[in-house]
Structures are given as C-alpha cells and as structure tokens.
Amino acid sequence: MEANRLMDQAERHILHTYNRYPVVFDHGEGVYLYDTEGKKYLDFAAGIAVQALGYADQEYNQALKEQVDKLMHTSNLYYNQPCIEAAEKLCAASGLDRAFFTNSGTEAVEGAIKTAKKYAYEKDGCTDHEIIAMNHSFHGRSLGALAVTGTAHYREPFEPLPGIVKFADYNDLDSVKALVNDKTCAIILETVQGEGGIYPAEEGFLKGIRQICDDKDILLILDEIQCGMGRCNTMFAWQGYGVRPDLMTCAKALGCGVPVGAFVMTERVAQASLKPGDHGTTYGGNPFAGAAVSKVFDIFKERRLTEHVAELSVYLEETLEQLKSEYDCISARRGRGLMQGLELAVPAGEVSSKAFAQGLLIITAGTNVLRFVPPLVIEKEHIDEMKEKLKIVLDCF
Ligand SMILES: *Cc1c(COP(=O)(O)O)cnc(C)c1O
Numbered sequence: 001m002e003a004n005r006l007m008d009q010a011e012r013h014i015l016h017t018y019n020r021y022p023v024v025f026d027h028g029e030g031v032y033l034y035d036t037e038g039k040k041y042l043d044f045a046a047g048i049a050v051q052a053l054g055y056a057d058q059e060y061n062q063a064l065k066e067q068v069d070k071l072m073h074t075s076n077l078y079y080n081q082p083c084i085e086a087a088e089k090l091c092a093a094s095g096l097d098r099a100f101f102t103n104s105g106t107e108a109v110e111g112a113i114k115t116a117k118k119y120a121y122e123k124d125g126c127t128d129h130e131i132i133a134m135n136h137s138f139h140g141r142s143l144g145a146l147a148v149t150g151t152a153h154y155r156e157p158f159e160p161l162p163g164i165v166k167f168a169d170y171n172d173l174d175s176v177k178a179l180v181n182d183k184t185c186a187i188i189l190e191t192v193q194g195e196g197g198i199y200p201a202e203e204g205f206l207k208g209i210r211q212i213c214d215d216k217d218i219l220l221i222l223d224e225i226q227c228g229m230g231r232c233n234t235m236f237a238w239q240g241y242g243v244r245p246d247l248m249t250c251a252k253a254l255g256c257g258v259p260v261g262a263f264v265m266t267e268r269v270a271q272a273s274l275k276p277g278d279h280g281t282t283y284g285g286n287p288f289a290g291a292a293v294s295k296v297f298d299i300f301k302e303r304r305l306t307e308h309v310a311e312l313s314v315y316l317e318e319t320l321e322q323l324k325s326e327y328d329c330i331s332a333r334r335g336r337g338l339m340q341g342l343e344l345a346v347p348a349g350e351v352s353s354k355a356f357a358q359g360l361l362i363i364t365a366g367t368n369v370l371r372f373v374p375p376l377v378i379e380k381e382h383i384d385e386m387k388e389k390l391k392i393v394l395d396c397f
Pocket of ligand 1: 106
C-alpha cells in the first residue's frame with residue numbers, strides 16, 4: 001500500500017519526536033479528512049485547534065491563491081499591505097493596540113516574555129525580574145517558552161532554562177499572591193488551559209490576577225493560542241470574563257492553516273517596551289501570512305462564527321454531559337465553547353486510538369483527558385455523528 005511505503009520512508013528521514021497515528025492524510029473537505037486510501041474521518045481535532053474553518057474553504061483558499069501569485073515575501077524591512085490590514089483587524093477584534101506577527105505560537109510567547117522583561121528593565125534598569133507562570137501550563141517548546149511551561153517532563157532534560165520563573169497553581173489566587181514580590185514583571189497563563197487538561201480559568205481567579213497586576217504594575221500575559229480565535233464563544237476567551245490583558249499571544253487558528261502567530265499589546269506597554277532593534281523576524285507577518293490572517297478575520301465577521309460557536313457549544317456540552325451520565329469511565333466534563341474535555345478513568349490514548357479506527361479524530365490532553373477541539377464550522381449533525389462513533393468506542397471499556 002502507498003500509505004505503508006510513505007510511513008516507512010517517513011520513519012527513515014523524519015526525526016522521531018512524535019508517535020504518529022498510522023495514517024497519511026491526502027485531502028480534506030469541510031469537517032472531514034480523507035487518507036491516501038480514500039477512508040473518511042470526522043475531525044474533532046482540527047489539526048490541534050488550528051482549522052477553525054475546516055478544510056477546503058473556497059473563499060479562504062481563493063484569497064491565498066491570489067496572494068501567492070502576487071507576492072509571498074519581502075522581509076520586515078519594507079511595509080506590506082496584507083500584514084497592515086491583518087494587524088488592524090487583529091487589534092480591532094481584541095481591543096488591543098499593537099501586534100507583532102510571528103511564525104508560531106512559541107515565538108509569540110517568546111516575544112511576549114521579551115516585551116515584559118524590557119518593560120521592567122525600562123523602569124528600573126535591573127535584569128533580575130521574575131515571571132509567575134502556572135503549574136500544568138503549556139506555552140511552547142523553545143527555551144523561553146519552555147521556561148514558563150509548568151510540566152516537568154517537558155522541561156527537565158533542557159534545564160537550566162532562561163529567566164527566573166516561579167510556578168503557582170491554576171485557579172488558586174493565594175498561590176499566586178504568595179509568589180508576587182517587587183521583582184515580579186509578569187504573570188503568564190492560558191485563559192483556558194489546553195494541554196494541561198482543558199481547565200477554564202475561574203472568573204474570580206482571573207479578576208484577582210488582574211487586580212494584583214494593576215496594584216503592582218505587573219504585566220498580565222494571557223496565552224490565547226489555543227483558546228482564542230472564537231473557540232470559547234467570544235473572539236478571545238478573556239473577552240468572556242471582562243478582564244483585559246496587557247499582552248496576549250495568539251496563533252493556531254489565527255491563520256487557519258498558514259503558520260502564523262502574534263503577540264499583541266496595549267499602547268501603554270508598547271510605548272514602554274520594545275524599540276527598533278529589540279526584536280525581529282525574517283518571515284513574521286509576510287504578505288502571504290498577512291493575507292491569511294486578514295481573510296480569516298473577514299470570514300469570522302461575515303459568517304458570525306463566534307455566534308455559531310456559542311450556539312453549537314451548548315449542544316456539544318449537552319451531548320458530552322449525556323455521555324458522562326451513560327458511561328462510568330467518564331468522571332468529569334470541563335471546558336468552554338468548542339474547547340471541551342472529558343476526564344476518563346481509562347487511558348485517553350487508548351480511547352483516541354480506537355476512535356481513530358472508527359474514523360473519528362479526537363485527541364488527548366494529558367494522560368486522562370479526551371480533548372474536543374473541532375473546526376468551529378461544525379453543525380449539530382457532526383456532533384451527533386461524533387457521539388455515535390464515540391459510543392461504539394466507549395462500549396469497549
Ligand atoms: C500550541 C500552543 C502553544 C505553542 O504553539 P506552537 O505554534 O506549537 O509553537 C503555546 N501555547 C498554547 C496555549 C498552545 O496551545
């Protein structure tokens with residue numbers, strides 16, 4: 001079979017840092033993916049919360065094709081129109097003021113950390129500032145992003161990691177307060193923890209952190225890489241809490257398939273932090289990525305996607321609650337919008353593998369949580385189809 005040949009070839013030449021599902025995907029349509037053998041899969045993973053528009057969206061594809069023929073890249077030494085428009089739309093959607101485009105989520109986190117350090121350095125000229133991050137957080141794999149990632153097995157082989165980072169417990173305000181001192185320059189957290197097991201922030205926790213930051217002139221960095229871009233019923237998850245960050249990171253669904261991220265900040269932070277020469281990127285915000293981001297925001301607006309998510313997420317939550325009441329192996333449901341998790345008493349990886357065999361793509365978050373991050377364009381019928389397939393799988397446990 002062609003797929004087996006390709007997988008053998010992959011295992012010879014691609015560095016083995018992933019244990020992949022045994023499949024080679026060939027193309028996609030709507031919320032379905034098709035492998036090289038023609039088998040169809042219902043996709044509740046969306047390329048890890050990236051493909052908000054699903055696959056083969058004609059309007060999105062057309063915009064990219066036009067940009068490919070026009071201009072791909074010029075570097076940041078010159079202005080380009082798609083990136084200017086993308087930045088304007090990102091700022092309008094977030095209510096923040098200035099964006100820096102990156103090529104990934106990790107780089108957006110790096111940029112946000114650098115911004116916070118520079119902000120503190122501009123104030124007192126010192127370089128010993130501290131950052132507070134959360135246990136079980138995930139912010140990326142580069143050394144800086146890893147330094148604020150609160151999962152020991154990701155970190156340990158690569159220590160010492162840069163900077164002074166202290167870890168508090170998510171949704172435990174006292175544990176944050178206990179770490180704050182005069183050297184604290186930033187508090188970074190995901191508005192909804194993703195990789196750590198789908199834990200939404202509690203409103204009091206987020207508001208309490210905002211208050212600490214206001215009182216002490218500490219920058220609040222919200223990582224919206226997974227939970228942002230409409231996934232949690234509002235364009236950015238924090239907009240549903242009435243709490244505004246000083247800095248936000250964004251990626252995954254920002255480009256809906258084109259690799260692009262951003263860190264975005266208030267004018268106040270921008271004026272007092274990074275200056276020409278402090279930060280840069282060759283590719284970041286190039287015309288191609290800019291065209292993708294710009295079109296994504298247009299489509300979100302035209303199709304009222306956040307309203308669609310708010311509507312569909314009620315149905316997804318009901319469906320998952322129903323499964324929970326039917327199956328003893330499901331111990332909890334958590335989440336916000338179309339970012340949901342089922343905590344299992346059986347290994348989530350085994351459930352995911354069996355679902356894969358049923359033609360359902362569903363990923364895990366940690367060892368015992370099944371993660372639901374479908375394309376935002378799903379309809380009720382897809383949720384019903386997911387339920388039927390998942391029931392066949394859960395019946396085996
Ligand atoms: C995926 C993710 C990242 C890292 O993004 P990459 O594009 O993989 O570098 C950072 N933070 C959160 C919350 C994420 O989900």
